[in-house]
Amino acid sequence: MPTPAVEIAGLVKRYDGRAVVDGLDLVAHQGRVTAVLGPNGAGKTTTIECCEGLRRPDDGVVRVLGLDPLADAHELRPQVGVMLQDGGLPTGVRAAEMLEHVARMYADPRPVDELSERLGLGAFARTTVRRLSGGQRQRLALAAAVVGRPRVAFLDEPSAGMDPQSRHAVWDLVRELRDEGVAVVLTTHLMDEAEDLADHVVVVDHGVVIAEGSVRDLVASADDRTLRLDATPGLDLATLAVALRTSGSAPEVNEIAPGSYTVVGGVDARTVAALTAWLAERDVLATRLTVGRRTLEDVFLDLTGRTLR
Numbered sequence: 001m002p003t004p005a006v007e008i009a010g011l012v013k014r015y016d017g018r019a020v021v022d023g024l025d026l027v028a029h030q031g032r033v034t035a036v037l038g039p040n041g042a043g044k045t046t047t048i049e050c051c052e053g054l055r056r057p058d059d060g061v062v063r064v065l066g067l068d069p070l071a072d073a074h075e076l077r078p079q080v081g082v083m084l085q086d087g088g089l090p091t092g093v094r095a096a097e098m099l100e101h102v103a104r105m106y107a108d109p110r111p112v113d114e115l116s117e118r119l120g121l122g123a124f125a126r127t128t129v130r131r132l133s134g135g136q137r138q139r140l141a142l143a144a145a146v147v148g149r150p151r152v153a154f155l156d157e158p159s160a161g162m163d164p165q166s167r168h169a170v171w172d173l174v175r176e177l178r179d180e181g182v183a184v185v186l187t188t189h190l191m192d193e194a195e196d197l198a199d200h201v202v203v204v205d206h207g208v209v210i211a212e213g214s215v216r217d218l219v220a221s222a223d224d225r226t227l228r229l230d231a232t233p234g235l236d237l238a239t240l241a242v243a244l245r246t247s248g249s250a251p252e253v254n255e256i257a258p259g260s261y262t263v264v265g266g267v268d269a270r271t272v273a274a275l276t277a278w279l280a281e282r283d284v285l286a287t288r289l290t291v292g293r294r295t296l297e298d299v300f301l302d303l304t305g306r307t308l309r
C-alpha cells in the first residue's frame, strides 16, 4: 500500500478533562472512500476537525498527506477540501459569488459552471447564503470543498438534510472524486450512503474505533441471514423464540419497532416454517416476511447498541 493520505495514531482529544476521542487509529488512502460511522457524540467530527487543523490533539499523531495539519497548514490548504457539518460559509454573500471567490484561490480550479450545474446551484445562484435552505447550503459547501481539486476531501455528513435528487448528485460526485484518485473521508449516519459509497468503513464509539473493514467484511463477519417480519405489535417474543428453537439453532427474536421484528442466528427453512405455524395458531397475519442478508445498519446496531445517545 502507498503512503496513506490520512494517518491517525492514538489520537486523544479532551474537553473539560473528558476524552471524547480516546486513542483512535485510522488510515485512509487515495482513490478510496472511507466512511466514519458512529452514534451521536462518538467523536467523529472532533477526529475530522483534528485532521483539518481546526482542533489541536491532546495526544497522538495526525498526518494528512504526510504533513501535520497544524504546523503545515499553509502547505496543506490547497490540497485538502473541507465540508464542515455546519456549513462554515460566509452568510452575507450570494451563493455563486462565494463559489467563484473560493475557486479563484486555487491554481487549477474545477470549472465553476460545471460544478454548479451538477450540484444544481444555478437555481439559487443569486440568493445570499444566509437565505439558503439547509440542503442548498450543504450543496454549496460541498462545491466549495471540491472546487480546488483537493487530493483529500473531508466531508462531514455531506448529504444530511438533502432531498433524494441532491443526495444522488452528491454520491455521483463522491464516486467521481474517488475515481480521480482523491482520498474521500466522510462521516455519515446514513447506512445506505456508507453501503453505496464506502470502500472502507470505520465504526467509532466512545472515541475509539470498534470495528472496520469493507462493508462486505463487516456484514459477513456477522450472522449473515436475517428474517424480518411485520405483524401486529407486542407478540410474545419469549414463546416465539422457544417455538423457533431447533436441535441445531436457537434464533434470537427482537421487536425493533412496534410490529417490526427480526430473527437472527441460524435462520433456515425450518425457522420460517415454525414461524408461520406459530403465527397461524394465533391468527396473526404477517404483512411482510423476508429473509435476507444482514445490512450494515444491523451490524451497526449490534456494535453500538440501541440506547439513544
Ligand SMILES: Nc1ncnc2c1ncn2[C@@H]1O[C@H](COP(=O)(O)OP(=O)(O)OP(=O)(O)O)[C@@H](O)[C@H]1O
Pocket (backbone or CB within 6 Å): 015, 016, 020, 038, 039, 040, 041, 042, 043, 044, 045, 046, 047
Ligand atoms: N468545543 C467543545 N467543547 C466541549 N465539548 C465538545 C466540544 N466539541 C465537541 N464536544 C463534545 O465531544 C463529544 C464528541 O462530539 P463530536 O461532534 O466529535 O461527535 P460526533 O461523533 O461527530 O457526533 P454527531 O454524530 O452528533 O455529529 C460530544 O459529547 C460533544 O458534546
